[in-house]
Amino acid sequence: MGCIKGFQLVVLTIAVSLGIFMNVLDTSIANVAIPTIAGNVGVSPDEGTWVITSFTVSMAIVLPLTGWLAKRFGEVRLYTICTLLFTLTSILCGLSTSLPMLVFFRVLQGIVAGPMIPLSQSLLLANYPPEKKGLATGLWAMVAVAGPVLGPILGGYITDNYSWPWIFYINMPVGLCSAYFTWRILNQRETPVKKIRVDYIGLILLAIGVGSLQVLLDKGQDLDWFDSNFIVSLAIISSISLITFLIWELTEENPIVDLSLFKNRNFTIGTLALSLGYMIYFGSVVILPLWLQTQMTYTPTWAGLATAPIGIIPLFLSPIIGRVMGITDLRLFSSFGFLIFAICSFWTANFNTSVTFDLIALVRLIQGIGVPCFFIPTLSILFSGLKNEKIASAAGLSNFMRILAGSFGTSITVTLWNHRESVHQSNLVENLTNYHEPMAIVISKLQEIGFIGNANYAQIMKIIIQQAYMMSTNDVFWISGYCFLGLLILIWFAKPPFTSKATTAAE
Numbered sequence: 062m063g064c065i066k067g068f069q070l071v072v073l074t075i076a077v078s079l080g081i082f083m084n085v086l087d088t089s090i091a092n093v094a095i096p097t098i099a100g101n102v103g104v105s106p107d108e109g110t111w112v113i114t115s116f117t118v119s120m121a122i123v124l125p126l127t128g129w130l131a132k133r134f135g136e137v138r139l140y141t142i143c144t145l146l147f148t149l150t151s152i153l154c155g156l157s158t159s160l161p162m163l164v165f166f167r168v169l170q171g172i173v174a175g176p177m178i179p180l181s182q183s184l185l186l187a188n189y190p191p192e193k194k195g196l197a198t199g200l201w202a203m204v205a206v207a208g209p210v211l212g213p214i215l216g217g218y219i220t221d222n223y224s225w226p227w228i229f230y231i232n233m234p235v236g237l238c239s240a241y242f243t244w245r246i247l248n249q250r251e252t253p254v255k256k257i258r259v260d261y262i263g264l265i266l267l268a269i270g271v272g273s274l275q276v277l278l279d280k281g282q283d284l285d286w287f288d289s290n291f292i293v294s295l296a297i298i299s300s301i302s303l304i305t306f307l308i309w310e311l312t313e314e315n316p317i318v319d320l321s322l323f324k325n326r327n328f329t330i331g332t333l334a335l336s337l338g339y340m341i342y343f344g345s346v347v348i349l350p351l352w353l354q355t356q357m358t359y360t361p362t363w364a365g366l367a368t369a370p371i372g373i374i375p376l377f378l379s380p381i382i383g384r385v386m387g388i389t390d391l392r393l394f395s396s397f398g399f400l401i402f403a404i405c406s407f408w409t410a411n412f413n414t415s416v417t418f419d420l421i422a423l424v425r426l427i428q429g430i431g432v433p434c435f436f437i438p439t440l441s442i443l444f445s446g447l448k449n450e451k452i453a454s455a456a457g458l459s460n461f462m463r464i465l466a467g468s469f470g471t472s473i474t475v476t477l478w479n480h481r482e483s484v485h486q487s488n489l490v491e492n493l494t495n496y497h498e499p500m501a502i503v504i505s506k507l508q509e510i511g512f513i514g515n516a517n518y519a520q521i522m523k524i525i526i527q528q529a530y531m532m533s534t535n536d537v538f539w540i541s542g543y544c545f546l547g548l549l550i551l552i553w554f555a556k557p558p559f560t561s562k563a564t565t566a567a568e
Contacts (some may be wrong), residue, residue, distance in 0.1 A: 064118040065188045065189075065246065066190065069246055070188070070189070071102060071336050072242055072246060073184075073185075073188060073242070073243065073246045073247070074185065074197075074200060074276065074437055075242070075507040076238065076241075076242035076243045076246070077140075077181045077184055077239065077243060078200065078204045078234070079203075079235050079236075079238055079239040080140070080144050080177055080181055080235075080240075080243070080331075081177070081178060081181045081201065081204045081205055081241035082204050082235070083147070083232050083235045083236055083239065084147065084174050084177045084178055085178070085204075085205050085212075086163075086211065086212050086215070086535045087116070087151070087170070087212075087229075087232070087368055088116070088117070088120075088212070089201055089214055090212040090219075090228050090424070091101050091112055091113060091214035091216060091228060091286065094216050094217075094219075094220040094225045094228055095109045095112060095113070096109070097220050097225050098112060098163070098225050099160075101155075101225065102158070102159055102160045102163065103159075103160075104160045104323075108160060108374075109160070111160070112160075112163055112164060112395070113279070114275070114276060114279040114280070114430055115164045115165075115168045115171065115173070116167045116168070116171040117171065117275060117279065117464070118168075118171065118174070118272050118275040118276060118279075119167075119168045119169075119170075119171030119172045119175070120171035120174045120175045120464070121175075121271050121272075121275050121461060121464055121465060121468075122172075122175070122268050122271045122272055122275075123172050123173075123174075123175030123176060123266060124175045124176075124178075124179065124457050124458075124460055124461035125173070125182060125267065125271075125318045125454055125457055125458050125461040126175070126176075126264070126317060126392065126457065127175065127176040127179045127454065127456065127457025127460075128154030128318070128453050128454025128455075128457050128459075129257065129260075129317050129318070129319075130176055130449075131176070131183070131252065131453040131454075132253075132255050132257055132450075132453075133178065133254065133255065133256075133257055134181055134188075134254065135253075135254045135377050136183055136252045136453055137184070137243070137244065137247040137248060137249070137250065137252065138249045138251060139176055139180060140176070140177065140180040140181065140184060140243060141240050141243055141244045142163050142173075142321040143173045143174070143175075143176050143177050143180070144177060144236050144239050144240040144243070145236065145237075145240045146169075146173040147170060147173045147174055147177065147232070147236055148232055148235075148236030149226075149239060150166050150167075150169045150170035150239070151170060151172065151229040151232035151233065151236070152229065152230065152232075152233060153166040153169075154166045154167060154170060154226075154229040155226035155227070155228075155229035155230045156226070158507040161233045166405075169330060169335065175457075176457065178205070178349070178456070178460050179453060179456030179457040179459075179460050180370070180456070181201065182198075182201055182226075182440075182452070182456040183452045183456050184243070184247065185197040185198075185201055186198070186201070186444070187252075187449055187452065188247070188250065188549070192202050192387070192546070193384075193387050195382075195384060195385075195387050195441060196380060196384050197383070197384040197442050198383055198441055198444075198470035199379040199380045199381075199382050199383020199384070199386075199433065199437050200379065200380055200383065201434070201440075202375070202379050202380035202383075202436045202437045202440065203375055203376055203380065207316075211369070211372065211516075214365040214366070214369055215228075215459075216228050217362050217365060217470065218362075219231070221362075227327070232293075236341070238415075241252075242250070244439075245246060246463050251307040252450070252453075253450075253498075256315025257315055258315050259317075259405055260313055260315055260316060262313075263306060263309055263313060263316060263318065264301050264308060264317050265307055265312055266303075266305055266306035266309060267302075267317065267318065267483050269298065269299075269302040270298075270302030270303035270306055271299075271303070271465075272293070273298045273299035273302065274299040274303070274315045275295075275465075275466070275468060276295055277292055277295040277296060277299060278404045278468040278471070278472045279468065279472075280285075280292070280471060281472055281476075282472060282475050282476055282479075285477070294535075299449060307320070312411060315517075318454075318458065319451070319454040319458070322447075322451065322454060322455055322458060325446055325447065326554075326555070326556055327441045327442050327443060327446055327555050327556060327559070328444075328446070328447065328455060328459075330442070330443075330551065330552065330554050330555040331439055331440070331442040331444075331445075331459070331555060332443050332458070332459045332462050332463075333551065334395065334439050334442075334464075334548055334551050334552045334555075335436075335439045335440065335443060335459060335463055336462040336463050336466035337438070337458075337466065337544075337548055338399065338402075338403055338435055338470055338545070338548050339463045339466050339467055339470070339474075340466035340467060340470035341470060341541050341544045341545060341548075342435075342470075343466075343467040343470045343471060344470035344471060344473065344474030344537070344541065345406065345409075345474070345537070345541055346368070346535055347470075347471050347474060347475065348474050348475070348478055348534065349367075349368055349409070349421075349425075350364040350365065350367075350368050351422075351478075352478075352531075352534045353368075355530070356414075356527050356530045357414070363418070364374065365394075366422070367418055367421045367422050367425070368421075368425055369425070369430065370422045370423075370425045370426035370429060371425040371426070371428050371429040372429060372432075373426060373429055374426065374430050374432075375428035375429050375432045375433045375435075377427075378430065378433045378434075379433040379437060379506045380395065380435065381436050382433050382438070383437060386437065386438055388439065390557065390560045391438040391439075391441055391442050391505040392438070392442070392553050392555060394434050394437070395434065395435060395438045395439050395442070395549075395552045396552060396553070397431070397434050398431040398432070398433075398435030398436075398438070398439075399431070399435060399545045399546070399548050399549040399552070400545075400546075400549060401427070401428065401430050401431030402428065402431045402435065402542075402545040403435065403542045403543075403545035403546050404427075404542075405424050405425075405431070405544040406425055406538045406539070406541040406542035407538070407539070407544060408424050409424055409534075409535075409538040410535045410536075410538035410539040410542060411535070412531070412534070412535065413531060414528065416533050439552070440459075441559060442552070442555050442559055443455065443459055444456075444560070445559040474537060476537070477537060477540075478530075478534065478537055479532050480535070481532070481533035481536045482529045482530050482532075482533040483529075484533075485528070485532040485533055486525060486529035487525060489525050489528060489529060490525055506562075
């Protein structure tokens with residue numbers, strides 16, 4: 062069956078893009094609304110974070126199962142059903158009146174969200190003409206990048222001006238349009254369906270291992286990591302379960318996750334570069350607004366506006382890169398993306414507490430050049446050499462690795478940030494006494510503007526903590542910059558040519 066062309070291809074791209082956007086938007090849109098949601102359902106903000114954790118855990122468990130589910134039910138049917146169920150669970154989330162009720166529906170929402178992103182990649186790649194598959198990847202990446210950037214801003218606006226259930230209700234028209242037009246165009250192009258025996262043992266081991274690991278990463282910082290018996294227990298459970306899962310899947314005749322994909326060199330290098338790059342990138346995405354809000358007195362809205370420019374250039378550059386990357390070595394594009402990330406990390410590492418909103422936004426705007434240069438070619442590299450029937454499995458497994466790496470990045474970066482702040486704070490205060498000349502000068506200045514007695518020391522301590530967090534933020538971005546330079550080297554272990562067997566088959 063030939064590829065879709067003309068107006069139908071445009072409509073399909075829009076329909077699938079709507080599904081992608083709705084999905085990735087929901088991974089971040091609820092974050093800024095947690096305090097409001099927690100207050101409305103009568104729980105603490107810490108308990109309210111289960112609204113996020115429940116979604117990410119269930120989605121992480123299902124993501125690597127995408128390939129198996131697609132073979133069992135068909136890619137078009139599975140995507141359509143998941144999109145409709147995602148829409149339904151979004152409505153149920155908005156109607157929730159208690160935290161347990163909301164968390165339950167977020168778990169269901171995460172389960173059906175898992176296959177949507179990898180299937181959207183697979184459906185676009187399978188139905189675009191061979192010469193335009195790079196464009197398909199570019200358009201997919203453009204939408205996937207825009208969602209997390211717009212999520213916090215849109216979530217904050219809706220929460221402030223309407224009510225938190227509307228962050229879920231807005232999915233209804235989007236989901237219905239995506240499901241309807243995708244099915245209308247592709248229902249006669251369903252992929253082959255096989256009656257595959259369910260690998261129950263692999264499924265149970267995966268659910269326990271990934272679920273425990275994701276909760277560990279989400280709650281580790283709050284519970285002081287391995288000083289908590291709960292975190293230690295989760296670490297033991299996840300380690301045993303995942304090691305057993307790997308052994309089982311490598312010996313199972315019909316594995317629920319196709320680990321044989323890692324025999325493909327480009328898939329392994331591409332997935333590794335994508336996951337590690339996303340881990341470092343996402344860590345900085347978390348730290349920058351956190352620093353702006355906690356230490357620089359930015360409101361959530363202004364912190365979002367300062368960091369949002371990273372999504373502007375990818376909207377225009379992604380389709381262009383998708384069109385032209387077939388005429389040059391993809392590793393050059395990926396290397397350029399990592400180089401831009403490194404430069405912007407080093408630039409941010411030189412910030413001080415006098416940094417302006419304009420400079421922060423400018424650095425983020427320039428960093429946006431690196432986003433499509435990193436994502437799009439790296440995705441194309443990991444898909445190269447794979448047959449059509451392997452694309453859904455590869456997309457599911459690589460997205461699982463990427464999202465899990467993002468969780469690692471968040472946990473490691475926040476922990477490092479807090480640890481380095483403690484170190485810098487200790488170094489800053491150890492020599493401060495009333496007889497220290499700079500200290501005496503500061504106290505004198507504070508007294509002149511009305512600070513008396515202990516108020517002097519409280520104000521000085523506030524300044525020290527702010528400086529310590531500034532230095533800690535600088536440390537994080539110095540490390541990020543050097544890591545990006547290391548990934549620039551890693552991507553060159555991928556081996557040309559980067560055309561896929563799927564493309565060849567379509568020709």
